[in-house]
Amino acid sequence: MLAQGPRAAFAQQVSLWLDAGASHARPPADAADGRAGTHGLLGARVRVDGRASLEFSAQGGRSTDAESGSWLSGMIGGELGGRAGGLTLAAGANAFGLNYVEPFEYQAYGLELRPRLGATLGSATLSIQGNLTRGGWESATAGERAGLLGPLESGERRDGRLQVTGGAIELLAPLDRGVWLRLAGERYRAVNGPADGDYRGGSAGLTFTAGRFEGGAGIRLWRTPAGSEGGYHAGLGVSLRPDLYAYLNVGKTVTDPLYGTRGSATASFGLSWRVGRSATRSAPSVVEVGAKAGKGRRVVFRLRQHAEQVGLAGDFSDWQPRPMRRQGNEWVLELVLAPGVYHFSFVLDGQRWMVPDDAPGMVEDGWGQRNATVVVEDT
Numbered sequence: 001m002l003a004q005g006p007r008a009a010f011a012q013q014v015s016l017w018l019d020a021g022a023s024h025a026r027p028p029a030d031a032a033d034g035r036a037g038t039h040g041l042l043g044a045r046v047r048v049d050g051r052a053s054l055e056f057s058a059q060g061g062r063s064t065d066a067e068s069g070s071w072l073s074g075m076i077g078g079e080l081g082g083r084a085g086g087l088t089l090a091a092g093a094n095a096f097g098l099n100y101v102e103p104f105e106y107q108a109y110g111l112e113l114r115p116r117l118g119a120t121l122g123s124a125t126l127s128i129q130g131n132l133t134r135g136g137w138e139s140a141t142a143g144e145r146a147g148l149l150g151p152l153e154s155g156e157r158r159d160g161r162l163q164v165t166g167g168a169i170e171l172l173a174p175l176d177r178g179v180w181l182r183l184a185g186e187r188y189r190a191v192n193g194p195a196d197g198d199y200r201g202g203s204a205g206l207t208f209t210a211g212r213f214e215g216g217a218g219i220r221l222w223r224t225p226a227g228s229e230g231g232y233h234a235g236l237g238v239s240l241r242p243d244l245y246a247y248l249n250v251g252k253t254v255t256d257p258l259y260g261t262r263g264s265a266t267a268s269f270g271l272s273w274r275v276g277r278s279a280t281r282s283a284p285s286v287v288e289v290g291a292k293a294g295k296g297r298r299v300v301f302r303l304r305q306h307a308e309q310v311g312l313a314g315d316f317s318d319w320q321p322r323p324m325r326r327q328g329n330e331w332v333l334e335l336v337l338a339p340g341v342y343h344f345s346f347v348l349d350g351q352r353w354m355v356p357d358d359a360p361g362m363v364e365d366g367w368g369q370r371n372a373t374v375v376v377e378d379t
Helices: none
Strands: 014-023 037-049 050-061 070-084 087-101 106-119 122-142 144-145 151-153 157-178 181-189 197-210 212-226 227-243 244-252 267-281 289-293 296-303 310-314 325-327 332-339 340-348 353-354 372-377
Touching: 070 106, 106 157, 289 372, 296 372, 332 340
Parallel strands: none
Antiparallel strands: 014 037, 014 267, 037 050, 050 070, 070 087, 087 106, 106 122, 122 157, 144 151, 157 181, 181 197, 197 212, 212 227, 227 244, 244 267, 289 296, 296 332, 310 340, 325 332, 340 353, 340 372
């Protein structure tokens, strides 16, 4: 039997983030005659990580140009997942609302459901995700001007449905340590007012993590009711401190199936500041060395982290991620390791390498990445 200390109860962590930044993009659903504008952004998020994850967020934007207006959006959502054999099952849901004002009014609301099925293929992960969104929109103007579906006279109001039905298939595969390839195909049927119809296409991209930095770039080929479109994106983020994150994103979007917003060149940058965090109970040890087994000892690795897939990589696996299994409220993997000193890290969703702050024997690997250490003794 594995020798274990007392197991701590599940840790419920609550964190509060404040967001500030700026973006240059078209307004939601082309609400201001489709002109791109520059907006200042302010927002707040509350996230609860536990057996399930919950998130509450609100964000507002105000244009530097009076003609581009301002907006306020909010979302409440969550996700619950588990394992069944070699598969990962997850389901997410969120309710959202959007209010765009000055000078063109546009309100939208809806509920989104996202079932997801994932499987591990060696060091890669394959997942299929569905999308079922149902809601509605309403628009009006204080003066005669162009609207979503043509000219609007003063005081005229229009409304319609928001519906998206479809899904995506995605493959994440490691190319090198900290570098991942993402391939995806998508297809949706959308009802949104300005651009009803079929949306389908594919995308490819690379993501990387290197110490405090993470980023990525990709391209997208998209077929929409407006015709064939191409998009791209590139982004870079850096953890300035454990509680402060900065990002910069640029790209070209394609027509959005939810709101029908036409594609355009975009750019955004900002800061996210974690102003508070609390945990109701302490989490169990990240790694526990147990009883002898043959010429080695049983070692159990545990992680309490919200993710759809988690892998364990270390010098005992030539740094190739080994899939961990979902066990109750945590991800678990048991190995038999010969006596020695081992460094290891966790890989979340095939993309992000991380180790918890309380992991034992934190060391730098010379590439800007931190790893944890476990010592397996012979005695």
